[in-house]
Amino acid sequence: xxxxxxxxxxxxxxxxxxxxxxxxxxxQGAVVGGYDRTPSPLTDSLAAEGMAIHFDExxxxxxxxxxxxxxxxxxxxxxxxPATSPLLAWWASAGARILKRSExxxxxxxxxxxxxxxxxxxxTTVSTMLAHLxxxxxxxxxxxxxxxxxxxxxNVLLDDGALANVVEADEFDRSFLQLRPADAIITxxxxxxxxxxxxxxxxxxxxxAFAALCSGGLxxxxxxxxxxxxxxATTYAIDGNGVPRAERVEVRDGAYHFDLxxxxxTLRGLRxxxxxxxxxxxxxxxxxxxxxxxxxxxxxxxxxxxxxxVERRFQTIVQGPRTVFIDDYAHHPAELDAxxxxxxxxxxxxxxxxxxxxxxxxxxxxxxxxxxxxLALADTLFLLDIYPAREEPIAGISSAWLLERVxxxxxxxxxxxxxxxxLAADPPExxxxxxxxxxxxxxxxxxxxxxxxxxx
Numbered sequence: 001x002x003x004x005x006x007x008x009x010x011x012x013x014x015x016x017x018x019x020x021x022x023x024x025x026x027x028q029g030a031v032v033g034g035y036d037r038t039p040s041p042l043t044d045s046l047a048a049e050g051m052a053i054h055f056d057e058x059x060x061x062x063x064x065x066x067x068x069x070x071x072x073x074x075x076x077x078x079x080x081x082p083a084t085s086p087l088l089a090w091w092a093s094a095g096a097r098i099l100k101r102s103e104x105x106x107x108x109x110x111x112x113x114x115x116x117x118x119x120x121x122x123x124t125t126v127s128t129m130l131a132h133l134x135x136x137x138x139x140x141x142x143x144x145x146x147x148x149x150x151x152x153x154x155n156v157l158l159d160d161g162a163l164a165n166v167v168e169a170d171e172f173d174r175s176f177l178q179l180r181p182a183d184a185i186i187t188x189x190x191x192x193x194x195x196x197x198x199x200x201x202x203x204x205x206x207x208x209a210f211a212a213l214c215s216g217g218l219x220x221x222x223x224x225x226x227x228x229x230x231x232x233a234t235t236y237a238i239d240g241n242g243v244p245r246a247e248r249v250e251v252r253d254g255a256y257h258f259d260l261x262x263x264x265x266t267l268r269g270l271r272x273x274x275x276x277x278x279x280x281x282x283x284x285x286x287x288x289x290x291x292x293x294x295x296x297x298x299x300x301x302x303x304x305x306x307x308x309x310v311e312r313r314f315q316t317i318v319q320g321p322r323t324v325f326i327d328d329y330a331h332h333p334a335e336l337d338a339x340x341x342x343x344x345x346x347x348x349x350x351x352x353x354x355x356x357x358x359x360x361x362x363x364x365x366x367x368x369x370x371x372x373x374x375l376a377l378a379d380t381l382f383l384l385d386i387y388p389a390r391e392e393p394i395a396g397i398s399s400a401w402l403l404e405r406v407x408x409x410x411x412x413x414x415x416x417x418x419x420x421x422x423l424a425a426d427p428p429e430x431x432x433x434x435x436x437x438x439x440x441x442x443x444x445x446x447x448x449x450x451x452x453x454x455x456x
Contacts, residue, residue: 287300
């Protein structure tokens, strides 16, 4: 069904998941267009690839090639665009078929064998690692990723001879229940998106339903098996009891080295091209699945060493003798904890300054105690205002309220402009910026300011 689409329009085309699907259908020869609220590097790239994009919600701005015979156009929407959008209303009145992004991705997973990666954190890194290991190991794939691969500079890998798909399975809005994976990985099942699920147990039930959709092998972290007992799954971890597992993990020359014990093979002295102890766990899962998919052990070794990571996933932005600056997408307490501990392990003698932008009022409210514990691992904390995304403010829930709960002496509530000025005036020895909102837009400015002193 997915390969029969001739004309397709995306409402929210600039999203990381939507843009990957747009590229997939453009590659297949479909006429592709769409709307987004604001221009971005992603929309610029899509336009350069031949897609017509507009940035206002006037239906008259819809490209002519798609306005003609609108009932024959497939329209794809993202939850980020409200159902009251005049564009959606126009397409509905014109008789177009309207699908959620997850439904379209689900259609694609039926086309060929699909490896799906789910989890409240780690899924973008693991799916990108897996796609790289398969691609570099001679297994042609189409990959739909939730971040920009540093190796390929894109969020989608497309191969006309693809034998398999690699997809990121998003638990938000129960989207991953639309997929039909042959093999799957679940990296974590920590409580999140409680505004959608209501209770922790309801979220666990969704993960069980996702696991039941998997027709082949299921690989889960040991922590997942602990909270979802009864899963018919293989477990992985660092120094765990199961197979696969990572052993003898150590930092040498700024990189992580480890041994991988997998099914029927032990690989000694592997080097991971991406920093972070938590990424050794991610590599364990991706490598084990790649071996199952037929990647030779020698190619796997090279693939792990050549993996450059994902933009905003523990990405080193500035590195010098006086200042190191790392940026990460972390927005859940467990992710903050992993990023902060990894930064300390890599740079144990440096004073650690953390900048965090909370994402969503509901997440801040529901996970406040966890955020407070994780943020207290910093030496100095700068807290930005909560990024609301799709939400309206909640009375009493603010960054000032969260800051009071953090058991740390050197902590500050700052605005965006003040932050850059303070960092430029007193460059940190080790800076870690964290968050899933628009904090990424500050990263280039911070980097420019810190590079002046990093090597001085």
